[in-house]
Amino acid sequence: MKYSHKLSDAIHILAYVDMFQDGDLSSQAIAGSIESNPSLVRRLMSLLVKADLLATKPGTIAPKLARPAEQITLLVVFQALDTDQRLLHVDEKTNPDCLVGGNIQATLDAAYTQVQRAAEAEMATITLAQIIAGIRERAIQKSSARN
Amino acid sequence: MKYSHKLSDAIHILAYVDMFQDGDLSSQAIAGSIESNPSLVRRLMSLLVKADLLATKPGTIAPKLARPAEQITLLVVFQALDTDQRLLHVDEKTNPDCLVGGNIQATLDAAYTQVQRAAEAEMATITLAQIIAGIRERAIQKSSARN
DNA sequence: TCATTTGTTACTTTATAAGTAACTTGTGAC
């Protein structure tokens, strides 16, 4: 498959909306920053609205965060997406009549769940506010490097 | 894309080789347990050999673990594969002239690396020996459930 | 009422992994 960067784009949208609250927040403008297209941005925004992370008003250009950036974690954004959320995948088609093939699926599923929990726990510690701060910091570093 | 289950299949091979050391360990037989084909099994085995997890002798049916199952972790198997190992992916194509687009890649990369490290640390705690024990346990549970 | 924007649906394209086939190389039996 293609490597999904939906999570990255969703965070991008949230950061953009928060940072440019007084600027142009049309799906067109946001698509320009992501270098994607407005339709894709609107679909992602729709998912974010459903997850209660973003608030929009149909027909108007007025998106804003549904809660403070400090209270939006990578994890909740991740879980708002409609993509598969498993990071590792069990082979669903193994020989049930074999000692290994018949029991490895459940065994690996338990192991992968453990890994998944560790990853999600880490995602829960990273907030949109931290990402925004990171973006601002890097921008400042760049401008001072130009002197 | 398709969801990769290479990691699952690679672990399957290692478990199979260890558990059936005295049985038929041809790529054909292993493929039967995975319900895949011998060519794919041989390719995976080749990667495991390169990573020094498995030892084979060309032309003969004689694969065996290159080290004890207690010393093979999910992480080293994962890292032996030739697939992309990043669990989360930054969008590589964002507008560099935008405050957000120009700085979000590096910021997210740092955040994703943090999540990756947590997942890998967890993978390092799970050994092939534990997976094999899990397979055996489930097999026993099944046989007692039949009584 | 009309231009503009969001929200939604359907379709096309692209990227990555699985599956397959064919060929080369190595081994051991005879």
Added chain:
DNA sequence: GTCACAAGTTACTTATAAAGTAACAAATGA
């Protein structure tokens, strides 16, 4: 030595999930 067979390798085809795109309905406000 040669022959059957298995590992090892390479190239190609198929399947699948995500990105990209287009089109249109619904909502808004000038």
